[in-house]
Amino acid sequence: MTLGRIMLEIRGVSKTFATEKGETVQALAGIDLTVAEQEFVCILGPSGCGKTTLLRIIAGLDRPTTGEILVEGDAVTAPSPKMAMIFQEYSLYPWRTVLDNIAFGLEVRGMERAERYSIVGRYLKLVGLEGFSGSYPYELSGGMRQRIAVARALAIEPAVLLMDEPFGALDAQTRNLMQRELLEIHNKTKKTILFVTHSVDEAVFLADRIVVLTTRPGRIREIIPVQDGRPRERTSPEFVQVRRHVLDLITEK
Amino acid sequence: MRRFIPILLPLCILAGWEIAAIAINNAFFLPRLESVLDVLLNPLQDRLGSGSLFSNAILSVERVVLGFLLAAAIAIPLGIGMGRSSVLNAFFDATIQLFRPIPPLAWVPLALAWFKIGLTSILFIIFLGAFFPILLNTIDGVRGVKQTWVEVAATLGADERQILAKVIVPGAAPIIWTGLRVGFGIAWMCVVAAEMLPGASNGLGYLMIYAFNFGQVQVIIAGMIVIGLIGLAFDALFKWVERSRFRWRGLER
Numbered sequence: 001m002t003l004g005r006i007m008l009e010i011r012g013v014s015k016t017f018a019t020e021k022g023e024t025v026q027a028l029a030g031i032d033l034t035v036a037e038q039e040f041v042c043i044l045g046p047s048g049c050g051k052t053t054l055l056r057i058i059a060g061l062d063r064p065t066t067g068e069i070l071v072e073g074d075a076v077t078a079p080s081p082k083m084a085m086i087f088q089e090y091s092l093y094p095w096r097t098v099l100d101n102i103a104f105g106l107e108v109r110g111m112e113r114a115e116r117y118s119i120v121g122r123y124l125k126l127v128g129l130e131g132f133s134g135s136y137p138y139e140l141s142g143g144m145r146q147r148i149a150v151a152r153a154l155a156i157e158p159a160v161l162l163m164d165e166p167f168g169a170l171d172a173q174t175r176n177l178m179q180r181e182l183l184e185i186h187n188k189t190k191k192t193i194l195f196v197t198h199s200v201d202e203a204v205f206l207a208d209r210i211v212v213l214t215t216r217p218g219r220i221r222e223i224i225p226v227q228d229g230r231p232r233e234r235t236s237p238e239f240v241q242v243r244r245h246v247l248d249l250i251t252e253k
Numbered sequence: 254m255r256r257f258i259p260i261l262l263p264l265c266i267l268a269g270w271e272i273a274a275i276a277i278n279n280a281f282f283l284p285r286l287e288s289v290l291d292v293l294l295n296p297l298q299d300r301l302g303s304g305s306l307f308s309n310a311i312l313s314v315e316r317v318v319l320g321f322l323l324a325a326a327i328a329i330p331l332g333i334g335m336g337r338s339s340v341l342n343a344f345f346d347a348t349i350q351l352f353r354p355i356p357p358l359a360w361v362p363l364a365l366a367w368f369k370i371g372l373t374s375i376l377f378i379i380f381l382g383a384f385f386p387i388l389l390n391t392i393d394g395v396r397g398v399k400q401t402w403v404e405v406a407a408t409l410g411a412d413e414r415q416i417l418a419k420v421i422v423p424g425a426a427p428i429i430w431t432g433l434r435v436g437f438g439i440a441w442m443c444v445v446a447a448e449m450l451p452g453a454s455n456g457l458g459y460l461m462i463y464a465f466n467f468g469q470v471q472v473i474i475a476g477m478i479v480i481g482l483i484g485l486a487f488d489a490l491f492k493w494v495e496r497s498r499f500r501w502r503g504l505e506r
Contacts, residue, residue: 060408061407078407079407081410089401091401091402091405093402093424094504095424095426095501104406108406108411108415136504138504152405
């Protein structure tokens with residue numbers, strides 16, 4: 001993958017929390033990372049390594065203790081429409097139909113109903129759920145709900161898509177299917193994607209680069225480019241080799 | 254056959270009543286079923302110069318609705334504020350906890366001292382009865398709104414006002430509605446009691462106390478039945494809205 005324009009810069013980000021007992025815990029230390037336009041980067045690490053914290057800081061939902069985030073050159077201090085986040089837990093509004101869930105971001109921008117519904121239609125098609133515009137989230141399966149969440153994020157046309165273990169709650173089969181669909185969406189929309197996961201397999205399957213974090217405090221252990229073309233075969237020698245390398249990184253202390 | 258089980262006990266009670274009334278043979282203690290039915294079946298007939306069952310019921314309903322709406326108009330915004338802001342909560346909470354255990358009827362002497370005998374006093378008592386359940390449920394409902402829903406809205410570009418209107422209020426609505434239902438039930442109990450106070454000159458409670466003074470026990474019992482039926486009807490209305498509008502709450506996974 002040829003590296004294009006710089007989309008996202010993470011400069012010296014660290015994060016320290018105060019626990020309820022008053023102790024301080026360092027979640028992240030000295031994270032530097034540059035992500036290019038259209039790149040698909042996976043942030044991989046064991047639970048408690050601060051990867052979700054990092055993503056939340058990038059999204060502008062949390063503030064870093066030190067360092068800064070730049071998206072397209074602008075500092076991020078609050079949630080920005082240039083980035084949309086997809087959460088691990090189901091985050092759709094249960095009182096809204098699928099259509100109105102996806103339209104949410106356009107609605108708060110003050111876009112007319114007819115216009116936003118026509119845009120929503122395109123994204124419903126992209127995620128393959130055209131027939132479900134009038135359904136409510138509780139009528140849909142977990143995989144379908146995450147597709148809607150992806151469509152809702154894409155509808156505001158963000159430059160960067162932030163995904164926090166979005167397929168973590170899904171069964172293995174649905175998960176594999178969603179991974180393939182996400183790659184198709186990435187291919188069609190050319191979005192820059194930052195994807196947090198604790199699954200080595202998922203990271204190797206999806207990413208252009210894998211950023212491996214250490215346990216607390218989370219630091220970047222290594223950044224591994226995945227050269228293998230797409231679609232990737234999970235049993236191919238290249239896949240297995242990268243997977244082995246990443247696994248070794250995670251298991252060795 | 255099972256469908257008839259719920260009406261078995263009421264039928265037994267009615268039969269027992271009639272038998273007891275015949276045996277006792279004292280209409281000032283327990284009137285015959287027919288004499289109560291006669292009152293119920295002639296709801297427009299004037300009773301003892303104090304208006305009909307119907308006109309007094311309408312008055313009571315008007316009062317309860319007015320007092321209830323006043324309580325909701327203050328309790329809901331206050332509850333939203335307290336649910337959202339720890340400062341507001343800290344400011345109001347202790348005071349509210351102090352006043353909450355005082356039964357609405359314990360305010361009656363003070364209400365009479367302040368507002369004299371009349372509508373204002375009755376409204377004040379109804380207001381107090383409805384206020385606390387609505388307030389406490391609103392606070393609970395607002396606190397129960399998933400943080401993820403709020404964060405999604407923020408990342409999709411919603412401002413504070415939009416988050417309040419499009420996420421907090423609809424997300425808390427089912428619990429707020431429960432508070433309204435409970436509050437209305439208590440308000441309905443309060444109005445009847447308040448109308449029995451010295452100086453009241455109409456309403457269902459007044460009619461019953463007045464009937465008591467004249468030994469018209471059949472009017473008292475008819476009044477009780479009407480009170481029960483009206484309470485039941487309002488509760489059914491609240492439940493119906495709950496089922497049709499807030500179905501998502503029970504089905505959400």
